[in-house]
Amino acid sequence: MARVVVDVMLKPEILDPQGQAIAGACGRLGFTGVSEVRQGKRFEVEVDGEVDDAKLADVRRMAETLLANPVIEDFSLRVE
């Protein structure tokens, strides 16, 4: 078993009100020096056997079709 991690983040130009709310809370809680927070999603995809190029390409297709909406989100993947 191997794990492919897919991180999905809103594109930089898309407003992230959740991240802004978190940044606001940081200030109120005394965590100083936080200038911005952006919130995203992390998917842990367990795949059978070793991750070869074909399997990675499969997960990439899955990420761009389902896990992320490419209209508003970017994603990156890595093998762990």
Add this chain to the structure above:
Amino acid sequence: MTARVGVVTFPGSLDDRDAARAVRIAGAEPVALWHDDPDLKGVDAVVLPGGFSYGDYLRCGAIARFSPIMGELVPAARSGNLPVLGICNGFQILCESHLLPGALTRNKSLRFINRDVTLRVESTATAWTNRYTDGEEIRIVLKSGEGCYVADTATLDELERTGRVVARYAEPAPNGSRREIAGVTNEHGNVVGLMPHPEHAVEDLTGPSTDGLGFFTSLLAHLADGVPAAAGATG
């Protein structure tokens, strides 16, 4: 012949019954469609209702997009033949299906908004708005948590240049939607997505007005004009 308008029920749909009721009040026959059955039953048009399909898991509309009924609906809608109105969650499903540009994200306030809003109808050249007049103001209810319409600047410019903004909030968009956009249409004008709910504004007893009925009577006028309706006639 009475027009037959399908209303799709997904797991988590809330407004399918109100949508069917609006269809009936407008003078058409509502036809219940089921997300898991890829049969459009030969309907003349389809309404994707509001609600929280699949619990809004992953993203609103992201799972519903891949349901069996959408496999039949998407090509018929994309071809320009099948009129489709997506309301609220239905609008989100249409964006996730790439039948409409842009996406709907969390309200700027992070709060669920449930109140009447005034919209300005900006395009009457669609299957669902031809009975309104350009610039007409209508008052219907907005009730959504992820109603903030976003798209990149080039897409927004293109939508405005080609008259594909169907309606705007007549006030600063309460949910933060770019350029106050409340609804858009595709290049053929057969697919319309709208965040507020016209189906809740068809009767004096329960709605803020009856202004929403025009979406459904517009469809009947559109169908009566002899525009071919080509829903997968498998039934």
